[in-house]
Amino acid sequence: MTDSFFIEFNIPKENINLNHQSSVITLGSCFSDEIGEKLSFAGFDVLVNPLGTLFHPMSIAHALSFALGQREKYLVKKSDVFLDYAFSGKLYAMSEQELSSKLGNIGDQLARKLSSSTHLILTFGTSIGYELPSGFLVANCHQQPASNFHKVNSSIDAMYEALSTILDKLYQINSDLKVLVTVSPVRHLKDGIIENGRSKAKLLSLCEMLESRGVNYFPAYEIFMDELRDYRFSKEDLTHPNEIAVDYIWNKFKNAYLDESTLKLTSEVEAYHRSLNHRILYPESQGANDYKEKLIQTYENLINRMPNLRLKSLPL
Secondary structure (H helix, E strand, O other): OOOOOOOOOOOOOOOOOOOOOOEEEEEEOHHHHHHHHHHHHOOOEEEEOOOOOOOOHHHHHHHHHHHOOOOOOOEEEEOOEEEEOOOOOOOOEOOHHHHHHHHHHHHHHHHHHHHHOOEEEEEEOOOEEEEOOOOOEEOOOOOOOHHHOEEEEOOHHHHHHHHHHHHHHHHHHOOOOEEEEEEOOOOOHHHOHHHHHHHHHHHHHHHHHHHOOOOEEOOHHHHHHHHOOOHHHEOOOOOOEOHHHHHHHHHHHHHHHOOHHHHHHHHHHHHHHHHHOOOOOOOOOHHHHHHHHHHHHHHHHHHHHOOOOOOOOOOO
């Protein structure tokens, strides 16, 4: 009989040269937001989902193509609001021209970042999507009538071809870019439990195919589904990992990809940011002034040691 109450998933240490001199982009599902926010809180230079949450690998491939110059528009008007089927609903405007300008600026920003970044982290959420009559797979239906779309479950080969093509283009402009992929542990239950399982299986196979191209794979899905296989690690919707689970997966990520010196600095930056978020009860007191002075000293010490750190400063 074992003394352990769960199967611990040990991830081999991998040297992908991820440190505080790195420049990182995260794209994909809401789990990309979680990892991106953790990297940001740890002081990394990171651009998190600039075009909003994208669940399908084809949508992620399209976003990368958009950044590299393929600026097709798939605009839709919802009441008096303009949106683009290719991107998240958080990207909207009150005129077609304004939306085109906004998306163009974000695309330019992403293009500049892609040309100079060291790491690109892609998180795949589902292989199930919805196509327009033209065959374009939308990133968001923007609450339009279901009759406007055709539901599809994309093949592994189609998703691989789309991503492989854009990776070739990315490596042409940034040959040093390291790509890491993962499958989101968030279950898409609106498609059904069986359909979600088959979708995740396709995404796992897709990642395996991408590994043959030198892409790294981080097993976030396996950690959540096998090591944390209990609903107490889920939010109230029983599908999204809760804060405890995200922290656990983040620690696995850190231990797999960060060297000892980067781990140490990460812990110091996280401690600084936690202290910065601490609510001071008596802001006019001497104790509060001493606390603020200590934070300023910590900030200056960290910046002097690593000028590339992305630290929040003390509010004036």
